[in-house]
Amino acid sequence: MVEQCVLPLIRRERNIVPVRSRHLKAAGEAESKVDARVEPIYKNYPNVETTILSSPGIVSLHFTWRGDPFSKEAETVLDELVNHIEAELGHSVFTHSEESLAAVLGNRLRARSLTLATAESCTGGWIGKLLTDVSGSSEFFRGGVVSYSDEAKRDLLGVRASDLEQYGAVSEVVAGQMAAGVRSRFQADVGLSVTGIAGPEGGRPEKPVGTVYLGLSLARGDQTRSLFLPGGREAVRLRTCHLALDWVRREIT
Amino acid sequence: MVEQCVLPLIRRERNIVPVRSRHLKAAGEAESKVDARVEPIYKNYPNVETTILSSPGIVSLHFTWRGDPFSKEAETVLDELVNHIEAELGHSVFTHSEESLAAVLGNRLRARSLTLATAESCTGGWIGKLLTDVSGSSEFFRGGVVSYSDEAKRDLLGVRASDLEQYGAVSEVVAGQMAAGVRSRFQADVGLSVTGIAGPEGGRPEKPVGTVYLGLSLARGDQTRSLFLPGGREAVRLRTCHLALDWVRREIT
Numbered sequence: 001m002v003e004q005c006v007l008p009l010i011r012r013e014r015n016i017v018p019v020r021s022r023h024l025k026a027a028g029e030a031e032s033k034v035d036a037r038v039e040p041i042y043k044n045y046p047n048v049e050t051t052i053l054s055s056p057g058i059v060s061l062h063f064t065w066r067g068d069p070f071s072k073e074a075e076t077v078l079d080e081l082v083n084h085i086e087a088e089l090g091h092s093v094f095t096h097s098e099e100s101l102a103a104v105l106g107n108r109l110r111a112r113s114l115t116l117a118t119a120e121s122c123t124g125g126w127i128g129k130l131l132t133d134v135s136g137s138s139e140f141f142r143g144g145v146v147s148y149s150d151e152a153k154r155d156l157l158g159v160r161a162s163d164l165e166q167y168g169a170v171s172e173v174v175a176g177q178m179a180a181g182v183r184s185r186f187q188a189d190v191g192l193s194v195t196g197i198a199g200p201e202g203g204r205p206e207k208p209v210g211t212v213y214l215g216l217s218l219a220r221g222d223q224t225r226s227l228f229l230p231g232g233r234e235a236v237r238l239r240t241c242h243l244a245l246d247w248v249r250r251e252i253t
Numbered sequence: 254m255v256e257q258c259v260l261p262l263i264r265r266e267r268n269i270v271p272v273r274s275r276h277l278k279a280a281g282e283a284e285s286k287v288d289a290r291v292e293p294i295y296k297n298y299p300n301v302e303t304t305i306l307s308s309p310g311i312v313s314l315h316f317t318w319r320g321d322p323f324s325k326e327a328e329t330v331l332d333e334l335v336n337h338i339e340a341e342l343g344h345s346v347f348t349h350s351e352e353s354l355a356a357v358l359g360n361r362l363r364a365r366s367l368t369l370a371t372a373e374s375c376t377g378g379w380i381g382k383l384l385t386d387v388s389g390s391s392e393f394f395r396g397g398v399v400s401y402s403d404e405a406k407r408d409l410l411g412v413r414a415s416d417l418e419q420y421g422a423v424s425e426v427v428a429g430q431m432a433a434g435v436r437s438r439f440q441a442d443v444g445l446s447v448t449g450i451a452g453p454e455g456g457r458p459e460k461p462v463g464t465v466y467l468g469l470s471l472a473r474g475d476q477t478r479s480l481f482l483p484g485g486r487e488a489v490r491l492r493t494c495h496l497a498l499d500w501v502r503r504e505i506t
Contacts, residue, residue, distance in 0.1 A: 118378075118399070124390070125373070125381025128399040132377025135453055135486055143405040146371070146381040148396035152439060156398070156409065186405060200388055233388055 020065035020074040022082045026092040027058050027101055027246040034059045034089065041084045047073075048081055056235045057242025058101060061085065091250055101242055102130040105249045109140035109190070112252060117186035118144035119157055119178040119193040121169065122212065127194065127241045142186040147178065157181030170195050172213045172224040179215030180222050190252065191217035194244055196227070198236045212240050216247060273318035273327040275335045279345040280311050280354055280499040287312045287342065294337045300326075301334055309488045310495025311354065314338065344503055354495055355383040358502045362393035362443070365505060370439035371397030372410055372431040372446040374422065375465065380447065380494045395439040400431065410434035423448050425466045425477040432468030433475050443505065444470035447497055449480070451489045465493050469500060 026034055031054035038061065042050040051062040063081055065074040086093050094104045109116055118127050124146055131141045145156045150169055153159040158181040159174055167173045175195050183191025196212030203209035210229040215222065227243060229236045279287055284307035291314065295303040304315040316334055318327040339346050347357045362369055371380050377399055384394045398409050403422055406412040411434040412427055420426045428448050436444025449465030456462035463482040468475065480496060482489045 120378070120381075122385075123382075124385025124394075125371075125378025125397065125399065126385075128373075128378025128401075129376075129382045132375075132379075132399075132401065132490075133487070137377070138401055141377075141401055143401035144378065144399040145409070146378065146385075146397040146399070148381075148385065148391055148394055149439070152396040156438065185409065186402070234386070237385075 018069050020069050020078060022063045022078045023061070023096060023098070024082065024085065024093050025058060025060045025095050025101075026089050027094055027242055028092050028250065029059075031056075031059050034092065037088050038085050041088060042081065045077065045081050047077060056231065056239035057246070091253070094246070094249060100130070100133065101245050101249070103134045105245050106131065106134045106137060106140050108249060108252055114189040114252060115140055115142045115186075116190045116192060116248065117142045117182045117188035119153075119182035119191065119215075120144060120146050121148060121153070121178075121193075121195040122198040123194050123237050123241050123244075124148060126237060127192070127244060130241055130245065142188045144186070145182055153178060157185065168207075170197055170207055170211060170213065172215075172226060175213035175215035176217075176222050176224045177215075179217035179224075183217040189219065190248060191215070192244055192248055193217075194240055196236070196240060198233045198240075200233060210236050212236070214240075214244050214247060216251060218251065271322050273322045273331060275316045275331045276314070276349060276351070277335065277338065277346050278311060278313045278348050278354075279342050280347055280495055281345050281503065282312075284309075284312050287345065290341050291338050294341060295334065298330065298334050300330060309484065309492035310499070344506070347499070347502060353383070353386065354498050354502070356387045358498050359384065359387045359390055359393050361502060361505055367442040367505060368393055368395045368439075369443045369445060369501065370395045370435045370441035372406075372435035372444065372468075373397060373399050374401060374406075374431075374446075374448040375451040376447050376490050376494050376497075377401060379490060380445070380497055383494055383498065395441045397439070398435055406431060410438065421460075423450055423460055423464060423466065425468075425479060428466035428468035429470075429475050429477045430468075432470035432477075436470040442472065443501060444468070445497055445501055446470075447493055449489070449493060451486045451493075453486060463489050465489070467493075467497050467500060469504060471504065 047066050049064045049066055053060040063078055120127055128144050131137050147153045147157055150164050154161050157178050159177040163173050175193050178193035179191040193215035197203055197209050199209030212227040214225045229239050300319050302317045302319050306313040316331055373380055381397050384390050400406045400410055403417050407414050410431050412430040416426050428446050431446035432444040446468035450456055450462050452462030465480040467478045482492050
C-alpha cells in the first residue's frame with residue numbers, strides 16, 4: 001500500500017503534494033448492482049471523494065482523500081473504507097491496482113501452473129485478444145478456436161452434429177461441448193467457451209439478442225452458464241468477455 | 254456526397270449552419286509517410302482546415318471548409334482537394350466515411366461471395382475481434398485458430414513439425430503453412446495468417462521485437478510478407494491487424 005500512497009503526485013497551488021488514494025476493480029456483477037451495494041458505504045465518508053468508472057462487466061472504484069494529505073487520518077480512513085467495500089463485494093473484487101482482469105487471471109493461472117484454451121463464437125477472438133494483451137501470456141494461454149460457423153464447431157471442436165441440429169449453435173449443450181473440445185484439442189487444463197447472439201440481427205423470441213451461453217471445462221468436470229445481457233453488439237460482446245474471464249478467475253481460486 | 258455536405262451541422266453564433274467537409278481513411282503505409290505525401294497538397298488549400306488522426310496502421314484525414322458554407326466554392330474546392338489526395342495515395346484510401354477497415358473488407362468479401370478464415374499467433378484473436386465487430390460478419394468470416402503454441406500450429410493448422418523446428422514459429426515458411434492450413438480447415442476462400450514477436454520479451458538479434466510474418470492463401474496461390482514494425486506491444490499488434498486486413502482488401506480488389 002505504501003507505493004500507492006506515496007507515488008501519485010499532483011500539483012496544488014504550486015506545491016507538489018501527495019494524493020492519498022485507493023483503487024479497486026470488481027467484475028462478475030451488473031455495474032448498477034455494484035453501485036447500489038457500495039453507495040451506502042462510501043456515503044458515510046464525506047472526507048473521501050469516490051469516483052466510479054464502469055465499462056461493460058467491470059467497475060473501477062477510486063477513493064481519494066479530500067483533506068490534509070499529511071494527516072494520519074487519511075490512511076486510516078481510506079483503509080477502513082476499502083475494507084468495508086471489500087467485505088460487501090467479496091470475491092467480485094479482483095485487483096487493487098490498474099491491472100486488467102486478463103492480467104489478474106493470467107497471474108493466477110501462472111501461479112497454479114495451469115493453462116487455458118478458448119472456443120469463441122459471438123466474441124470472435126476478443127477473449128484471446130484480451131488474454132494476449134498481457135505480455136508473457138504464452139505461459140498460460142495455449143490458444144483457441146474462433147468457431148464462427150457450425151462446421152468449425154463440429155470439425156475443430158468435436159461438437160456433435162446431432163446436438164447442433166437439435167439444440168442450435170447457441171445453446172448450453174453446445175457451449176459445454178465447445179469448452180470440453182477446446183480443452184482436449186489444445187491439451188489445456190482449462191477450456192472456456194462462448195456462444196451467443198450479440199445482435200443486432202439473429203435474435204428470436206425464445207433466444208433474444210443478448211442470450212449467451214458459457215462453458216467451462218476443468219479436470220474436475222464441466223459446467224455451463226446462461227446469460228441474458230443488455231446493450232448493443234459491442235456491450236454484449238465485451239460484457240461476455242469479462243464475465244467469461246471472471247468465471248475462470250473465480251473457479252480456479 | 255450530398256449527405257456528407259448537408260447533414261453535419263454545428264451551432265455557430267446561435268445559428269445552425271452546415272459544415273462543409275470531406276473525410277477519407279488510408280491504410281497499408283506508415284502514418285508519417287502518408288502525412289509527408291499529403292502535406293504538400295493540403296498546404297495549398299488555406300481555406301480548408303485539415304485534421305489528421307492516426308492510429309497504428311490507419312490514417313484518417315478530415316477536411317473542413319473554413320469560409321462561407323453556402324458558397325459554391327466550398328464544394329468545388331473540397332472535391333478538388335480530395336481528388337488530389339486520392340490521386341497521391343491511390344489504393345491506400347479505403348473509405349470516404351467513418352466505417353472501419355474490417356467493415357470495408359467485409360463488404361468487398363460479401364460482394365464477391367468470398368469467405369475468410371484467420372490463423373493468428375501474436376495478434377491472439379484481435380483480427381477476429383475486428384472482423385466480428387461488424388454486424389453480419391458470419392456472411393464472410395468463417396472463423397479462425399489462435400495458434401499461440403507450436404502444438405496448435407501443428408495439430409490444428411497442419412504446419413510441418415520439421416519446419417517449426419528448422420525455421421522457428423516466427424518465420425515466413427510457417428506463416429505460409431498457417432494461411433494454407435486455416436483456409437483448408439475452414440473451407441474458406443481466403444486464408445490469412447500472422448506470426449510474430451510483439452514484445453516486450455522474445456526478441457532475438459536476428460528476429461527483434463516487431464518482426465512479423467503474414468501469410469495469404471487464395472485459390473490462385475499462396476504468398477507471404479515480412480514486416481519489421483516499430484512501437485510497443487499494443488502498437489505492433491494493432492498495426493499487424495490493420496496491415497493484414499488491408500492486404501486482403503488489396504488482393505481481392
